[in-house]
Amino acid sequence: MKRRQFIKKSSLATAGSISMPYILPSGLLNMTTTPPMAEHVVFVLFAGGVRQQEAVLQRYLAEGQNEDVEGNIMYNMLTGAPPDDKIAYGQDDTANNIIGGIPINPILQTPLDQIGTLFPEVRFSKGGAGHFSGLSTGVSGNYSTIQGLRNRPVAPTIFEYLRRHAGFKATDCWFVGVGITGSRPLLNYSSTADYGRRYGGNFIAPTTTFGSPGMEHFMDFKNYHQETEWSKILEMREFLNQNFKNEGLEIAHLYNSVDEQDSIKEFVRKTFEKVEMGSISLPPVNDNGDLKTIGFAVELLNWFKPKLMVVDMTNIDVCHGNYTAYLKNLHRGDHGVGFLWREIQRIPEMAGKTTMIVMPEHGRDLEPNPIMDDNDWFAYDHSGNNVNTRRIFTLMTGPNIDQGLRVGDPANPIGDASDIVPTIADLFGIKDTVMSQGLVDPTARSLFDRI
Amino acid sequence: MNMPTSVRILFVAFLLLSLALMLSCTKETDYYVYEVQDVEITPVNSFKDKPKTHSQYISILYANMFQTAIGPNQMLQALKAIESIGDKQVAYDILVSKYMNDPNVKLPSDESMREDPESFVRDTYKRFLVRQPTEAELQWMINYIESRPTLTTELVYFSFATSNEHAHY
Numbered sequence: 001m002k003r004r005q006f007i008k009k010s011s012l013a014t015a016g017s018i019s020m021p022y023i024l025p026s027g028l029l030n031m032t033t034t035p036p037m038a039e040h041v042v043f044v045l046f047a048g049g050v051r052q053q054e055a056v057l058q059r060y061l062a063e064g065q066n067e068d069v070e071g072n073i074m075y076n077m078l079t080g081a082p083p084d085d086k087i088a089y090g091q092d093d094t095a096n097n098i099i100g101g102i103p104i105n106p107i108l109q110t111p112l113d114q115i116g117t118l119f120p121e122v123r124f125s126k127g128g129a130g131h132f133s134g135l136s137t138g139v140s141g142n143y144s145t146i147q148g149l150r151n152r153p154v155a156p157t158i159f160e161y162l163r164r165h166a167g168f169k170a171t172d173c174w175f176v177g178v179g180i181t182g183s184r185p186l187l188n189y190s191s192t193a194d195y196g197r198r199y200g201g202n203f204i205a206p207t208t209t210f211g212s213p214g215m216e217h218f219m220d221f222k223n224y225h226q227e228t229e230w231s232k233i234l235e236m237r238e239f240l241n242q243n244f245k246n247e248g249l250e251i252a253h254l255y256n257s258v259d260e261q262d263s264i265k266e267f268v269r270k271t272f273e274k275v276e277m278g279s280i281s282l283p284p285v286n287d288n289g290d291l292k293t294i295g296f297a298v299e300l301l302n303w304f305k306p307k308l309m310v311v312d313m314t315n316i317d318v319c320h321g322n323y324t325a326y327l328k329n330l331h332r333g334d335h336g337v338g339f340l341w342r343e344i345q346r347i348p349e350m351a352g353k354t355t356m357i358v359m360p361e362h363g364r365d366l367e368p369n370p371i372m373d374d375n376d377w378f379a380y381d382h383s384g385n386n387v388n389t390r391r392i393f394t395l396m397t398g399p400n401i402d403q404g405l406r407v408g409d410p411a412n413p414i415g416d417a418s419d420i421v422p423t424i425a426d427l428f429g430i431k432d433t434v435m436s437q438g439l440v441d442p443t444a445r446s447l448f449d450r451i
Numbered sequence: 452m453n454m455p456t457s458v459r460i461l462f463v464a465f466l467l468l469s470l471a472l473m474l475s476c477t478k479e480t481d482y483y484v485y486e487v488q489d490v491e492i493t494p495v496n497s498f499k500d501k502p503k504t505h506s507q508y509i510s511i512l513y514a515n516m517f518q519t520a521i522g523p524n525q526m527l528q529a530l531k532a533i534e535s536i537g538d539k540q541v542a543y544d545i546l547v548s549k550y551m552n553d554p555n556v557k558l559p560s561d562e563s564m565r566e567d568p569e570s571f572v573r574d575t576y577k578r579f580l581v582r583q584p585t586e587a588e589l590q591w592m593i594n595y596i597e598s599r600p601t602l603t604t605e606l607v608y609f610s611f612a613t614s615n616e617h618a619h620y
Contacts, residue, residue, distance in 0.1 A: 170538070175537070177535075180531060180534045180535050185534050185535070185537065188537050200537070201537070202537050202538060203536070203537025203538075204535060204536055204537065205534070205535040206535075208531050208532065208534070208535035209532065209535040209536060212528065213528040213529070213530075213531035213532040213535065214532045214535065216525070216528045216529070216532070217525075217528060217529045217532040217533075217546055217549055218532055218545050218546065218549055219549070220549065220552060221545045221546075221548035221549040221552060222548040222549070222551045222552040223548075224548070224606075224609075228601060229606055232599065232602055232606050232610075233606050233609050233610045233613075234610075235595075235610075236592075236595065236606070236607060236610035236611075237610040237613060237614050239591060239592075239595075240610060240611065240614040240615070240616060241614055241615045241616075243494065243496070243585075243588060243616070244494075244496055244499070244614065244615045244616040244619070245494070249499075249500060249502065249615065249619050250615045250618075251539050251540045251543060251613070251615055251618045252502075252538075252539040252540075253538050253539060253540035253541070254537055254538040256538050256540075256541065261538070261540065261541050261544070264536075264538065264541050265541060265544065265545060268536075268545060
């Protein structure tokens, strides 16, 4: 197994550094217990509720709409031939008036499942099958069965584990939200005692920050001279804050250092300039919010080179009322993931050192609801009591990940939605520490341990 | 010892009188215990223990900066912008920086600050923190203004607008 080989090879070189725990700048003990397997991790919470039938099972219309057409519409991620009939998932063919009639060209020459490991049958095993529940489980490794919207995760997020136990900086950890709805801004840290905001990751919802709200209230914000102006503001603010020492009462900052705060502001400024110039690194097709978010995420990767970036997508949730739009957005989600992987390989500091994990936050129902779209195709919801909604997949690619490996199948599901936190912890060498806290789901395991 | 009877009587009478005087004139002793009553000394701003919501912060900030109320659509957009950035100190800094670039922002002149720094400091505390400065705060701010010739009212306003106390009530 590659992981074992890697550990064996690198253990001598890193033995000194890992066998002697050291004090982090935060004053805590660095709890890295195994050599890191990756320098960067990008975790994509994919798309907003995906049916296995149109994803890894590649059944296209065959199971969803009783049409005898199968095929793979996610060919950047999965190996398989695309459908050859009733093409409705691509770009609109305006010349021939065919909605979605032109498939988007693949971005990657080799699908990700061939250069990585696919867990085609994973379970979202507990809790409500809502988006926030799924996203929260993805970042905390714990099913949020006792919380609802407008509450932070009740268990620590992977950002908090990494900042507290591996000494990551705030700008090493990012949640890039597809928007600010659905309590997404609450997913960067939990309400857990001993963790929380002190160890939170940064959050940004770029289509809002750089969309009309940000253009109205952020764009062209004044740039103060560091030495002659900003330093004075900081001095006076420090004095004022010293005189306001009520316990825990402060503006909810994320313990970014002054340099990190400046870097975030500069990133915002430069990104606005790129928006104005139309030079954001957007995917070739970028006609929905998911793809624009992916483009901004690439800008963020280029700027910060974060150790962990989580990005979520949501547009396929249109499946509640429009199956054709669902297919189009699923196809675009794959396009976005392919683009993201390609762009990662173009960032010198991240190329060959980055592991990408892709997992839907939950699945979708087997049975349709009564809503039909213009193609007379039925729509699908996601219900907690529907077995199909609890079926998802996980794709992992990067250094030290087995290539072309499939683990599990419909008759033998392997993997759980809560596994991602232990897996990322494993990638960064703090799995044992994270697991010993006892705050992830009892069944959660590193995917490396499930292989 | 032989003593005349009259003398004896006088002696006994004297004893009795003395005893009576001693018993009847005993001064009542009052004990006074002087103590210091425990008084909890708290900062003048200690009553501010509730964070403003983003909406409250934005509306108060806007009123302080522009001397007018923010419109509902502007408020909604500002709220979305603030929520889109996780580190609220960064988000507030950017928002205030943006407002400082607006030609409609209402700032006292630097000259007025230089002419009467005490009034400026008192007004600024009242405007942003809704209280008078303590003597220590007042002196620190006056010294800061007087010792930095390039300091502007804008920088002072910025630091007050983005301070922790301004975000609480």
